[in-house]
Amino acid sequence: MPIVAPSLLSANYINLQADCDMLNASEADWYHLDVMDGRFVPNISFGPMIIEFFRKATTKVCDVHLMIEEPEKYAEAFQKAGADILTVHYEACTHLHRNIQQIKGLGMKAGIALNPHTPVSLLKDVLADIDMVCLMSVNPGFGGQAFIPQTLNKIKELRNMIDEKGLKVEIEIDGGVTLANAKSIVDAGANVLVAGNTVFKAPNPTEMISLLKKI
Numbered sequence: 001m002p003i004v005a006p007s008l009l010s011a012n013y014i015n016l017q018a019d020c021d022m023l024n025a026s027e028a029d030w031y032h033l034d035v036m037d038g039r040f041v042p043n044i045s046f047g048p049m050i051i052e053f054f055r056k057a058t059t060k061v062c063d064v065h066l067m068i069e070e071p072e073k074y075a076e077a078f079q080k081a082g083a084d085i086l087t088v089h090y091e092a093c094t095h096l097h098r099n100i101q102q103i104k105g106l107g108m109k110a111g112i113a114l115n116p117h118t119p120v121s122l123l124k125d126v127l128a129d130i131d132m133v134c135l136m137s138v139n140p141g142f143g144g145q146a147f148i149p150q151t152l153n154k155i156k157e158l159r160n161m162i163d164e165k166g167l168k169v170e171i172e173i174d175g176g177v178t179l180a181n182a183k184s185i186v187d188a189g190a191n192v193l194v195a196g197n198t199v200f201k202a203p204n205p206t207e208m209i210s211l212l213k214k215i
């Protein structure tokens with residue numbers, strides 16, 4: 001069964017408590033929390049203060065995806081806010097290994113996200129040091145975009161790299177995940193499905209989460 005991580009970017013911010021209550025009572029495994037700075041991506045979302053709210057609202061894993069420049073400046077703030085997994089972008093880190101050391105040193109799990117154009121082979125020398133790879137299956141910044149099909153080949157290549165080394169690294173797919181493509185994503189070798197619009201715009205979000213769990 002895949003790990004299902006609804007992306008709160010698509011939640012209703014006028015009544016967040018209701019969406020948190022729904023997620024908490026659902027089969028969702030993680031909260032996926034997208035932090036955007038208006039520099040690394042052309043959108044601005046929220047920061048540690050809001051993550052702290054989510055931390056208090058749930059006992060589920062808080063999976064924090066930093067779409068920001070200079071993530072090292074903020075890693076400690078996100079740890080204090082309650083992040084369990086902290087994912088930084090390969091493209092935003094000049095000293096990626098140092099970023100990983102920092103995140104792990106702060107007691108969080110470390111994830112690396114790759115934009116659609118970034119090859120998975122670039123992770124060869126850090127794969128053993130990380131807990132998760134987040135493959136962006138849309139260009140980051142906005143919910144509700146269409147899944148980029150080439151991602152399936154990237155998943156297969158990454159799955160081979162991980163299995164060849166005998167590692168336990170989660171493969172998370174982020175962007176455009178639907179009930180129609182979720183099975184092909186999992187069959188290709190991914191085990192974490194992020195879903196924003198598919199969950200929060202569904203007539204019955206709780207049922208949609210259960211359907212994604214069962215694909």
Ligand SMILES: O=C(CO)[C@@H](O)[C@H](O)COP(=O)(O)O
Binds near residue numbers: 139
């Ligand atoms: O990080 C991002 C977008 O940059 C994602 O987490 C989206 O929030 C996913 O939304 P959907 O494509 O599932 O609607």
